[in-house]
Amino acid sequence: MSLQVKDLTVYYQTLKGDVHALESTTFGIADGEIMGLAGESGCGKTTLGQSLIFLHPPMKLIKGGVTLDNKELPIGDMERMNNFRFKKVSIIPQYAMNAMNPTRKIGKMVADLLKSRNVDFKSLLPELKRRLDLVKLSYDVLNMYPIELSGGMKQRMVMVLSTMLNPSLLIADEITSALDVSSQKAVSEMLVQFRDRGYCKSVIVITHDISVLYQIADTILIMYAGQLAEKAPTDVIVHSSQHPYTKMLISTLPEVGVRYVDKQLAGIPGGPPLLLKPPVGCRFRERCPLAFEKCLEKPPFVETEKDHFVACWKAGT
Amino acid sequence: MAQPRKQNEALYFMRRNAKLQIGVAIVFLFIILALVGPLLTKYQPRDYVAPGAQPPSSEFWFGTTSFGEDVFTQFVYGLRSTFLVGMVGGGLGTLIGILIGFTAGYRGGIADEVLNMLTNIVLVVPSLVVLLIVAAYLEVRGLVFESVYIALFSWPWAARAIRAQTFSLRSRDFVDLGRLSGMKPLKIIFTEIAPNMMSYLLLTFILQFGGAILTAATLDFIGLGPTEGMSLGLMMNNATTYSAIMLHMWWWFIPPGLAITAIVGSLYITNVGLDEVFNPKLREM
Amino acid sequence: MLTLDGVSKVYRVGTFGGKSLVAVNDVSFDVGDSEVVSLIGESGSGKTTIGKMILHLTSISSGAIRFNGVDVSRLNGRARKEYYRHVQGVFQDPFSSYNPIFKADRIFRTIREEFFPKIDSHEWNEKIDSSMRAVGLNPDEVLNKFPHQLSGGQLQRFLIARALLLDVQFLVADEIISMLDASTRVGVLNLLAELKSRGLSILFITHDLSLGYYISQKSVILYRGCVVEMGPTEQVYHHPLHPYTKMLMACVPRLGMKWECGEIEVTNPNVKQPDLPSGCAYYDRCPVAGNKRDCSTSPSLVEVEPGHFVACWRQTKQES
Amino acid sequence: MRRYFGRKLLIYVITFILAVTVDWAIPRFMPGNPVEILIARAGLKAESAKLIYSYYMKAFGLNVPIWRQYLNFWIALFHGDLGVSLWLFPQPVMKIIKQAVPYDILLLLPAILLSWLAGNKFGAYAARSKWLDNTISPLAYILQATPYMWLGMLLAWLCGVRLHLLPFSGAYSNAMMPSFSWSFVWSLLQHWILPFASLFIVQFGGWAIGMRNMIIYELEADYSHYLEALGAPRKLVRSYAFHNALLPQITGLALQLGAIVGGALATEIVFSYPGIGFLILQAIQNHDYFLLQGSCLFIIIGVLLANFLIDLAYVLVDPRTRVGMQGEE
């Protein structure tokens, strides 16, 4: 196991009280695994990703721990965590389009960043060039300013930069959401290539587009309202999921080939609960067609089959 | 995104924001002084009530001028004009700014270009210098008139800010929706756009208010202020012409300047406070 | 019902109209009665611009849009208001469609003020009630709330209900579900389909091919402001003729069907930089483009099958 | 890029023409006749005054139609001729202004540049922690709100009258004529300190505040978060934020110039510093239309020119303007 998250609980501290954005999450990612992280907007995907690298106020670590390559990740300690950031854990943020300093040449910024991490920029140049080639960026981009690049190019540049030090864990937050289908495909495939070439060991891909995950992820983790719902290999999630939420979610996705006149899809009625004062027990209870009394207790996230974890009292039954 | 919640929050933050409270408190203190001050004194600002050049005493709280006018009386009347100039000058400046900002921001196109150019022109012209020219040739100058011509040169800042805001609000979908409902542009501006900028307009007004006070003080000091009445700038002007500095009559020139500094400074601090209240990004600081 | 006839939109950017940007280039298509037409294209291809021109929110640079034979751009004052009685729009971001400082149902009030100033309250409430039910909202649940207290799906339904208050015949739906969550988007989508069956014509703007497929009878594929292909949805999706459409179809991520591994990015090997000032807009990315000369003029739409048009020199050549 | 400059230049040219026209027009359409004043001032014998009146009208070019006067004004302007001063008759306005300009440069240039640099450094420093921010920023706000002349009066009183530390009037000792001697330079410096200080202090507050606000915004920007997430040291993040925050401060400088010049005016008056501000006051008090016109014109041109230079410089330092360079700012 490259990454092991145990009982991680992170709240946002706000004036109205704590937002329980991440509650007792426990899961692992194997070496070389690309794990997709999906769920509705606001379910805590970004929070999870951020917690693993840059847990800053108003986020607050309530409990839990993370180990990466069998070493404890001091995620709650800003200073100590710095030794791991970029080198061991890295991120391609949701806002990759604006992630680069608009007034510095890209090359300069890369150099500054590397130098500040005590890495010799010069000696990395050939490698940098190789990776730029891989993502189809010309070497000249280093001499350009971010605004001279298109959105997709910036996205790829950040991808290269973030993985420059071959981190064990890469967190890719919504990196394809703003792209056209063609670029989406390209970027996704690059991500796979990065993993394949060992630029990064394990990857967490955060998105709400399950069909993209289906293309690239080895496993998919479904979250609902701050809690884990289900984790399993991609095919299992798509074709034989056990959590009612996952099932319903998959079934709502329109696809080319499905027409209203032929087959009417149904949505999930209702909406997710507020995380400020989340209901006890299973948080999906309200919307779940299968809900019963037991659901007032929080279902544990258990392995029902090999590599298949579900948090539902009715799972497997 | 969520404004009503924001308003409640705003209240909450207002109560917690020390800058805002201190700023508002000081400004209010002076407003009250301006309101009740004239009742506390039995003199008129230009009355000769005592021997000249008296230092502050229990009878003449701020001392007297060379001629024996009561500095305190002048001070409280001066405060009144200061607030008047702030209100009228700042208000009018904001109003012109709003007018031009809304028009430019909402209409866009050529109207925007032209107004923008006008704004830029007035912006780069050293306004005080032009004010000097204008004021120098006016025979009789009143307080309100002074406020008006201060406003005529101070609006560009407001216009720019409001234009930018309008510009960003204009492209919001609810404005388009308003148009789809057949609303007239003016109605859209005032019922859809303006309410969303209230906090912004308030901030703009406060800045204009402070700016007008400072400009007026400078004009008065140079001797181009109102030809009648009393103002804080005029007090400083008098203090210099009658050599208060050389004669160590500090009680004559310190209060007016101090009041201006305190009022304008508090306005600025209030502004930051309000900004912090309205702008969640700054709250964390 | 609605016809676009050679519509173009040129934005002037820079001071005093320095540069110009052709956002929409000579677009023609029509939407029939009770028909859903989906307008598909990537970001910046001019979809929204077309929608806004139809809604008379932006001026038309050239060409004409006709609604039941009437030139839309001529409408002003009362006539324009009358037009809005029949043609309405719903936009992408449900949250920004509401003025955040007012309650959500204010949008109804505006409609009443502008279109039904004389109606009495009872009648009006009834009207609201019925149109709310039509969009599947429970009035008691949603009335008198601020936008942030409602979900995106509810807000979009609200907007549709608003349109239904009027005698609306044509709806421009600009990416109305792309901001919604998977769990709620289907509901709104189904609602549109339902409205269609009640006789409404819809221009469904999207960049998501599967959504377009799900709902529309006719699809128009837009690329850089030009229509590259259009026709009955089935034909366009299953027999794409234009290389761009083909590429799109290949890139759509589908559950249960993995992308074919191949070129990471599809580009025209002949082109280093987009240096074609005129001509086929897709030339620089086109993998099948011939040499430069062949594509140096812009191809016009050619009907390849009944109702199925494509603008590609290759197709045209094959034909002839 | 060319378009950008073209546009800027257009604005400047229009501004210039308008400003000059206003500058020319106001005295002419105001009541009163400058020559009458000159004569009244001379205390001439009535019998001679009549003769001298027509003589002066001609000398000041006031005896031709108004449009002709306007034309002549422009023609003269391009010959560097701003007319003859009434107050200091028969000195040419240009000569008087030329004598004053060095003092303005001496006072304004260091005050503007140093306060800008120091204010920005200090503002960046203040944004560093809540504690610093809560103590230093309010102080900076107060400084910014201080009327220039009042601070000047305070300084003059404290440092000059009370403590006898520094002279507070004029540009150098009355016992000297300008020369390249140590004693002269020393005297110049002593007289310069107080007016400089009052300009510096007020502006310093303004820049510090501006910088503080900008930096806070920059530190909240995505690129800052990205850098932090990658573990970049605070130093790097701050230096990026500082650099980016500095850019708007440059445009701010251009926009503030007019106001600063206004402040300098008041300061020069307090300290009887013989710059253009002081000239303007004298021109106003002595009804010297031509000198007033000339001085104001000079300031306007100066501010426009400085603005233009800053615009130029800005393009060099901010790649966004260089690459984007489209309509919106």
Added chain:
Amino acid sequence: ATTEFPRSQTLYTGGKQWGPPSNWNPFMTGNYATGTIGLCYETLFLYDPLTAKFTPWLASSGKWTNSTTYRLVLRSGLAWSDGKALTVDDVKFTIELGKKTTLNFSSLWSWLTSITKVNSTTLDFKFKTPLYQEWDNYLYNLPIVPQHIWSTKSLTDVATGANDKPVGSGAYLYNTYDQTKMVWEKNVNWWATKALKLSVAPKYVIDLVNTSNENSLGLVLQGQEDLNNNYLPGISTLLTGGYALHTYYPSAPYDIAANTAWLDINLQKKPMSDLAFRKALAYGINVADIVSRDYNNMVSAADPTGLLPMWNKYVDQAVVKKLGITYNPAKAKQVLAAAGYKDVNHDGFVENKDGTKIALKLIVPNGWSDWMAAAQMISKSAKAVGINIVASYPDFNGYLDARLKGTFDLAIDNQANVSNSPWTYYHFIFYDQLKDIPTTQGGNYGRYNNKTAFALVTQLDKTKTTDLAAMKAVISKLQTIQLTDLPMIPLWYNGMWAQMSTTYWTNWPSSVAGKNHDLPVTWNGYWNMTAILMLTQLKAVKQP
């Protein structure tokens, strides 16, 4: 030029120059640099107003040989500072310049016929109608310029040229100037050293440009300015403050009276056209208050005739006793009531006889601080008797304009200065404004129209200066008219403001017996009223 001036040999003056020195043209009376006439160019005589005596200066004597011929004898051994001799040709040339071009004294030629050179030191002036009073005025005011330099100048330059680096005959030479000062350097070859055994004490006279009252006060208090001729508010409180200050009179009013401040009344407007109203006004103004509060007793209240104290002998006390008006509020109210001015609407102010409101504006130039305060006080004391006067401060331009065009109601004015004859005073009050276009108004801004009075002024001008009785007779008639008709109301005497610092120089002029009684004033026209002699009396203080 010199770049540093040793303090102990330098006299710093100030008070005349309100702007940088801009010209040294003695014919540009308005704004030539301090000392241009007096230190550099000299006049034929000096005049001492305190003793009413003429002192021969460039001239050694002058007298009327008959009623239309004046014979002038020039001193011998006179020289210009460039070494050339100063001769009668220069004098003749100078005065004839006024015929060639428009100079301030050009009107002289309307009654002067010719100048003839009798011999190398003597000139005869032939007059059509000799104006004796006015001629005497020229004798100590007309600067003599060197023909060898001025004959090369164009006439424009003569009239309005700056005349840089002037060459004169006086005690000082042009040294240098800058924006803040004019520097004069002692002329070691000055003719008077030999001829009159006079030697000026300071090596340099530096006249500082006034920038503000405050600044001047600071300089004087710190001993950086030795003589200041500004009105410095507050100075009287400092005289005893250990500042080494000296004034002409050791006690109030401290300064010699220099001119009369009076109230111009616009006689063409209602109700000022009514004599009764003017009388009430005159009774209603509390001048003592102005003197004590505004001026801290640095001025004294004016005589009802307004004639300066030095002209006391011309005041017809009988007339004053009979007609003179002084502050008396009760009387003012009584006069108003008697004339039918009543407070109809009970606002505290009387209304016109026809019931319309009276609201008079009293204008003084903005920034003239002592006058502004005085206007306030006038307004206050007038209000006390029921006359509504509002002080108003247009700027100087507006003030002049209102006065010239006659649009004002009331104004404070002080243009008639000390001179050799009360004629200048009456010429100003009874100036026949009707014969002049407004632009060249020479006085009488109230538009008083009385042909008799105008004729009397001319008659006075034509009276021989030696015929004191005749002069008095005319003046008495003028005073009767003045006090009867009240065309203006005299208020107070402005002083020859002179603050002297004894830090570096002593032996200043003083009223004290045994001290020199020269006028300590650097204003234009005062050097030749004995101020130049002050420089010969000064003694440097030995600095430790």
